[in-house]
Amino acid sequence: QGLAHDQNVSLRRNAWSKAVEPKHLTIRRQLCHRHRQTLRVQGSSHEHATASKSSEALARRDLLAACAVTLPLINLPAQADTLLQEVSPQAAKGPDTTITHKVYLDIGIAPTALRPAEERTLGDKSIIPVEDAAPVGRIVLGLYGNHVPITVANFLALVRGGSLLGTTFSRVLPGEYVQAGQQGALRMGQVEAPGDVQANPETSDPSAFRLTHGRPGTLSLSLGENDDDPRAKLRPGYKNLEFLITTGPGPAPRLDGSNIPFGRVLEGMGTISTITTVPTFRANERTNALNMLAQKLGDDRAAGVRRKYGRPLKAVVILGAGELPLEQGSG
Numbered sequence: 459q460g461l462a463h464d465q466n467v468s469l470r471r472n473a474w475s476k477a478v479e480p481k482h483l484t485i486r487r488q489l490c491h492r493h494r495q496t497l498r499v500q501g502s503s504h505e506h507a508t509a510s511k512s513s514e515a516l517a518r519r520d521l522l523a524a525c526a527v528t529l530p531l532i533n534l535p536a537q538a539d540t541l542l543q544e545v546s547p548q549a550a551k552g553p554d555t556t557i558t559h560k561v562y563l564d565i566g567i568a569p570t571a572l573r574p575a576e577e578r579t580l581g582d583k584s585i586i587p588v589e590d591a592a593p594v595g596r597i598v599l600g601l602y603g604n605h606v607p608i609t610v611a612n613f614l615a616l617v618r619g620g621s622l623l624g625t626t627f628s629r630v631l632p633g634e635y636v637q638a639g640q641q642g643a644l645r646m647g648q649v650e651a652p653g654d655v656q657a658n659p660e661t662s663d664p665s666a667f668r669l670t671h672g673r674p675g676t677l678s679l680s681l682g683e684n685d686d687d688p689r690a691k692l693r694p695g696y697k698n699l700e701f702l703i704t705t706g707p708g709p710a711p712r713l714d715g716s717n718i719p720f721g722r723v724l725e726g727m728g729t730i731s732t733i734t735t736v737p738t739f740r741a742n743e744r745t746n747a748l749n750m751l752a753q754k755l756g757d758d759r760a761a762g763v764r765r766k767y768g769r770p771l772k773a774v775v776i777l778g779a780g781e782l783p784l785e786q787g788s789g
Contacts, residue, residue: 553668557724557784558603559610561617564778565729566591567736571773586647588624591775595729597703598782599677601721606666608658609679609720612699617779619652627774628685628700629767632734634710635678637768638776639700641686647773655697660718671713674706675723675730682716705734739769 568591578585603610616622616639626647629637642648660666661681671678680700690696703723704710723730 553602553665554604555602555669555722556604557600557721559601559614560724560782560784561599561601561614562778562780562782563597563599563622563776564593565595565597565733566593566775566777567732568592568773568775571769571771582645584624584645584647586624586626586773586775588773588775588777591773591777593777594732595726597726597729598724599703599721600724601677602669602719605669606660606679606718606720608656608660609666609718612655612658612697613679613701613720614781615652615654616649616699617781619654620779621649621652622776622779625649625776627733627770627776629683629702630734630736630738630770630774631768632705633708635683635702635704635713636730636733636774637680637683637685637700637702638774639680641690641696641699647775649699651697651699655699658697661698666718667715669719670709671704671711671717671719672709673722674704674708675727676704676710676719677721677723678702678704678713679718679720681718683713703730705730733774736774737771739767739771 566588568587570587570590573582573585573587601610601613622639624644624647625638625640627636627638628640628648629635631637640648641651644650661679669676678701679698680702681698683702684698684700686700702713702717704713706727
């Protein structure tokens with residue numbers, strides 16, 4: 459009965475080996491099997507007890523050596539050969555966060571979010587009080603052009619083309635992030651996308667989302683946090699351009715996996731901190747409860763109200779933007 463059981467086990471193992479086991483594991487398994495057979499034969503021989511003990515010791519030693527190599531791999535899937543192949547040095551390191559470009563944003567804060575109604579005219583290029591914005595500092599950003607080249611190229615297109623000048627930060631959430639680059643009319647402090655912005659396949663590439671928002675000053679393409687007007691997203695040729703910068707002091711794991719980190723703050727975290735002191739629109743408890751009820755009822759106005767959460771009550775304006783020379787050895 460014991461021999462029949464061993465034979466059944468052996469047949470099942472042979473079938474498994476042929477179906478899923480890589481060739482080099484099959485050879486090692488067969489080696490273990492031969493040694494077990496040797497032990498069984500030698501253990502049943504009472505005529506050569508002394509020789510058997512010596513041979514058994516040697517066989518056990520070889521069996522342990524062979525099985526020690528095989529057993530850790532025995533539960534690997536059929537793709538074990540692929541998993542055991544040599545990993546490229548770059549894959550082992552993870553995403554390439556070498557700084558390939560360096561840009562700056564000069565920031566100012568105005569006393570109000572909009573110019574007073576009596577001071578506006580139909581011909582105004584902007585109703586944002588840009589002229590009244592007091593400079594508060596510069597943010598220097600390093601970009602990961604090797605990691606997400608198209609995302610970086612599109613951001614550079616905004617900087618080089620002057621598309622960010624006179625635009626405002628649309629959301630300020632202390633402890634999480636500040637956000638700019640909302641698309642729309644420049645008159646409203648929003649970004650008008652330049653014509654050389656590319657379609658961005660990185661927004662659907664899982665490898666683009668591998669970096670996390672674990673450090674203050676992470677520069678990220680806003681996808682999950684995007685607050686562009688839904689009507690703007692329906693326009694032909696719409697592309698995601700909005701960006702956020704994490705404020706710290708701690709990580710922002712909620713942003714991981716739904717936004718694409720493509721750079722970091724090299725200088726100017728103090729300026730980021732100053733931005734977070736600007737008062738913002740916050741819903742009170744009653745408004746928030748009504749909004750949640752409206753959302754459950756399918757009222758589209760609820761989403762519009764939520765997009766206003768964190769909106770600065772003073773205009774945080776990008777007064778200047780440009781590219782800086784990259785020092786030797788940056789990154």
